[in-house]
Amino acid sequence: MTWHILGAGSLGCLWAARLAAQQQSVHLVLRNPDSIAHYQQTPGVALSDASRQHSHHYPVSAQLADHPQPIHKLLLACKAYDAEAAIAQVAHRLGQHSLVILLQNGLGSQQAIQAQLPTVRCIAASTTEGAYLAEPFHSVFAGAGHTWLGDLRPDKQDVPQELLANCQAAGIHCSWTPHIAEHLWRKLAINCAINPLTVLHNCRNGELLTHAPQINTLCAELQQLLTAAGQAAASVDLLQQVWTVIDKTAANSSSMRQDVAHQRRTEISYITGFACAQSKALGCYTPTLNTLHAKLKATLAARGLAST
């Protein structure tokens, strides 16, 4: 079976290179003819290790969304705000036996895509791997991690063994979980507690220690929200987990702070935006979270960035 990878950014190229290294058939689905022309001037997808001492190129083919080839296995590796539009461009190439892996951070885009493609199996992913682009089509594997894969629909839990075997053969550390929603919600809550504050206070993760009371209040509200959303398991030890992440990533800039620093659109709507919308729908009392989201939107707007 062949892979198609839509979204040739940091993670898309990371996956493409590792699958191609194992002689799996991979096609990048690029945005437009200019992207194809740009890609064709490179020796292929490049992957470097974190030290950037070792790089390899993999001659992966590239095509446009309107290519006639059917898609059996699709990795959707774009940002959450691009996901629905991107999948719509290839929806006609997917069949009832196709598998789609959704790599998006946060929540909301996965449910929207599964609703958009009711007969296609969509597998949500939550990853702790880290990568960035050194240049177009050149991914740097900055941090090893694990990817959890699962179906958000409780009644669709048969394990896609071949898919997992393909990923594992390519050295992608991944496991199937019947609890993917719990993974995604926990990561969402941790992101809600850390990322916006690093933007608002323009600080590294470790410097959030000076904002402990705000984080503690936020975590209490997030725990209440997780429980109301039927994700009580994701709320266990949330505060402790948040402080552990802050401690372990003390010297890092959160992904949201990095996006803002580079004038890139953030995934706010799928992180605090999703959490606030759920809180409202479930009748939770989360004033700190709501204020944080409003302040974040205002800060982004003031910097000329999209606040959705």
Ligand SMILES: NC(=O)C1=CN([C@@H]2O[C@H](COP(=O)(O)OP(=O)(O)OC[C@H]3O[C@@H](n4cnc5c(N)ncnc54)[C@H](OP(=O)(O)O)[C@@H]3O)[C@@H](O)[C@H]2O)C=CC1
């Ligand atoms: N990078 C990381 O370390 C991690 C990322 N994630 C999550 O993974 C997801 C992907 O992140 P990342 O790889 O960093 O994102 P990038 O921005 O590096 O890559 C996304 C790519 O998708 C492309 N794209 C978007 N829409 C289309 C389209 N319609 N057709 C073709 N290409 C399209 C973009 O093209 P263009 O540049 O033209 O817009 C871009 O190349 C995000 O949700 C992120 O939060 C999660 C954990 C870690």
Ligand SMILES: CC(C)(CO)C(=O)C(=O)O
């Ligand atoms: C900071 C951290 C580890 C937790 O919010 C993260 O996931 C991010 O930067 O997006």
